[in-house]
Amino acid sequence: MNTSRQLLLAALLCGASFQAFAAEPASAPASVSDCWIRALPGDLPKGGYFKAHNAGDQPVNLVGISSTAFGMAMLHQTQSQGSTSSMAMVEQVPVPAHGTLVFAPGNYHAMLEEPKQALKVGSTIPLTFSFSNGQKVTAACAVKSAGTMGQ
Numbered sequence: 001m002n003t004s005r006q007l008l009l010a011a012l013l014c015g016a017s018f019q020a021f022a023a024e025p026a027s028a029p030a031s032v033s034d035c036w037i038r039a040l041p042g043d044l045p046k047g048g049y050f051k052a053h054n055a056g057d058q059p060v061n062l063v064g065i066s067s068t069a070f071g072m073a074m075l076h077q078t079q080s081q082g083s084t085s086s087m088a089m090v091e092q093v094p095v096p097a098h099g100t101l102v103f104a105p106g107n108y109h110a111m112l113e114e115p116k117q118a119l120k121v122g123s124t125i126p127l128t129f130s131f132s133n134g135q136k137v138t139a140a141c142a143v144k145s146a147g148t149m150g151q
């Protein structure tokens with residue numbers, strides 16, 4: 001008798017706390033804007049550039065990129081040493097509280113490989129950005145010509 005009562009109480013408490021969580025407004029401080037992809041011919045990896053914003057009081061990390069339009073999507077950073085530059089994969093990139101992180105040519109970028117279709121300049125491709133707070137943000141990224149230098 002006592003045990004079933006405790007179980008019932010536990011179930012009620014769990015339900016109550018779950019509801020309290022669900023009733024809270026979803027915290028979604030991260031957003032992405034100005035996304036574009038440089039169209040390069042053939043199988044060359046394409047660079048994706050964008051601005052990641054964080055409207056929250058806590059820093060948040062960008063932890064991944066995915067797209068149904070590419071077989072592989074990674075976070076990269078271009079590192080220059082003298083006249084040579086190379087690219088390194090990065091696991092996560094911090095977006096400061098109330099800050100913006102700019103992904104631009106020559107620095108952080110999305111590396112998009114194995115396109116499932118040829119990229120058409122003027123079209124848009126959705127990229128999905130995953131953040132450390134659990135947010136997934138999808139942005140429509142404009143495909144721009146290979147000669148585009150900035151945004």
Ligand SMILES: [Cu+2]
Nearest residue numbers: 076077087111
């Ligand atoms: Cu790269």
